[in-house]
Amino acid sequence: RQAGRTAVVTGSTSGIGLAIAERLAAGGCNVVVNSFTDTEADHAIASGLAEKHGVDAIYMRADMSKPDECRALVEKSIERFGAVDILINNAGIQHVSPVETFPVEKWDAIIAINLSSAFHTSAAAIPAMRSAGWGRIVNIASAHGLRASPNKSAYVAAKHGVVGLTKTIALELAGEGVTCNAVCPGFVLTPLVETQIDDRAREAGLDRETTIRDIILEKQPSKQFATVEQIAGATAFLCSEDAAQITGTTLSVDGGWTAA
Ligand code: NAD
Numbered sequence: 001r002q003a004g005r006t007a008v009v010t011g012s013t014s015g016i017g018l019a020i021a022e023r024l025a026a027g028g029c030n031v032v033v034n035s036f037t038d039t040e041a042d043h044a045i046a047s048g049l050a051e052k053h054g055v056d057a058i059y060m061r062a063d064m065s066k067p068d069e070c071r072a073l074v075e076k077s078i079e080r081f082g083a084v085d086i087l088i089n090n091a092g093i094q095h096v097s098p099v100e101t102f103p104v105e106k107w108d109a110i111i112a113i114n115l116s117s118a119f120h121t122s123a124a125a126i127p128a129m130r131s132a133g134w135g136r137i138v139n140i141a142s143a144h145g146l147r148a149s150p151n152k153s154a155y156v157a158a159k160h161g162v163v164g165l166t167k168t169i170a171l172e173l174a175g176e177g178v179t180c181n182a183v184c185p186g187f188v189l190t191p192l193v194e195t196q197i198d199d200r201a202r203e204a205g206l207d208r209e210t211t212i213r214d215i216i217l218e219k220q221p222s223k224q225f226a227t228v229e230q231i232a233g234a235t236a237f238l239c240s241e242d243a244a245q246i247t248g249t250t251l252s253v254d255g256g257w258t259a260a
Contacts (some may be wrong), residue, residue, distance in 0.1 A: 002239050003028030006081040008074060008125075010034050010064055010117060011091025013042055015190030016140060019228035020088050021045075023236045025053040029086065032077045036063040056081070064091040065112040070120035078128055085132070086239050087125045089118035089162075090140040094192055096199070099153045107154045114158035115165070122169055126178070135178035136239040139166050140231070143186045143254045149219070163250055170248025179247035181238045186254030187216055189225045222255030 002024060012021040013035040025031045033046040038061040046059040058080065062073035077084050092114045095106040118139050129135025144152060145159035162182060169180040187193055193216070201211040217223050234253050237243055252258050 002086065002236070004030075005085040005239075006030045006032070006077065006083050007086035007088060007239075008032040008034065008077050008084050008121070009088040009090055010062075010070075010073070010121065012088075013037070013045055015192060016185065016188060016228050016231045017088070017090040018045065019232040020090060020140075020235050021049060021057075023229070023232035024086065024088075024239070025049040025055050025057060027236060028053070028055060030056040030081055031058075032073070032081075032084075033057060033059045034062055034064075034073060034091070036061065036065075064117035065109055067116065067120045070117045071124040074121050074124035078125075083128060083132060084125050085129070085134060086136045086138075087121055088138050088140065088235060089121055091117055092140065092142075092158075092192070094152070094155055094196070096151045096196065098151055102153055110154035110158050111161075114155065115161040118162055118165055122165075122180070126169070126173065129178045130173065130176055133177040135173075136243075137166075137169060137178070137180040138235050138238050139163075139180070139182045140235070141166070141182040141184050141250065143184050143219075143252065143257045145182060145184050146250065146252070146258050147219075166250070167248045174247060177244075179238070179243065181243075181246060181248070182250045183231060183234050183238065184250045184252045184254060184258070185226050185231050186220045186252070186257045187225050188228055188231060190228060193225075217255075219260075220255040220257050221260065224255055226253050226255060 011017040046057040050057040062069040142159040145163040166182040
């Protein structure tokens, strides 16, 4: 349990981020839920977590493609809660295309949201974590932070970058009570992957089940998706006291993908 801590989870209105926000709230954390929109449904996620788990939870709009908004998310969270003890850099997008035709604006957006946002939020969070002598930064990287696949140049570059950033921050903060690690999921069935299933099924002219088994889960030896709850569990572990000496490393939750 991380009772009484305050956690900021970027990109937490859907998929893995939402499951992490829920898990941390269940452990007694106050939670800042984030995305780039500002709808009633966004705010309802935070109020739902607060009600269900008896914690303080709010929704803060911030676009993780914008450096100032990344930093402001953390700064406003510190103002509101007095601290950001746990920072989960989760926001991410995908685009699949060969490198020679990869749209420049998609490259820029993926590098900004999947990599640079973690630099900006961490830079904003570290001074207060350092002076408190306690902090946890968990970056949701990917098996693609450790391995490549064709047609995912921006994503693979960004996720390898996140793993490098994770190691560097860990070294800068070693011995100060602040850890920085990366969780590397294999395929998890979320809206981000649903789009890929639809696209690949259409391209290959295959049904959904065959596409999942033979194409999407081709590299995942378990042939099973990891669940958002499993990613949340691994993340919560890295935020625990048991993980105090785990820093600068990657925790794969990928059904054996990166063992090969
Ligand atoms: P998702 O599409 O379900 O959720 C992404 C979240 O990020 C959403 O809440 C979305 O609103 C938010 N987001 C998108 N752009 C944003 C922006 N500019 N500013 C703020 N928030 C923004 O995706 P997911 O599958 O849950 O992915 C979450 C993270 O996990 C990503 O970093 C992704 O790369 C990583 N990941 C996912 C898988 C997988 O198989 N699903 C595997 C490995 C890694």
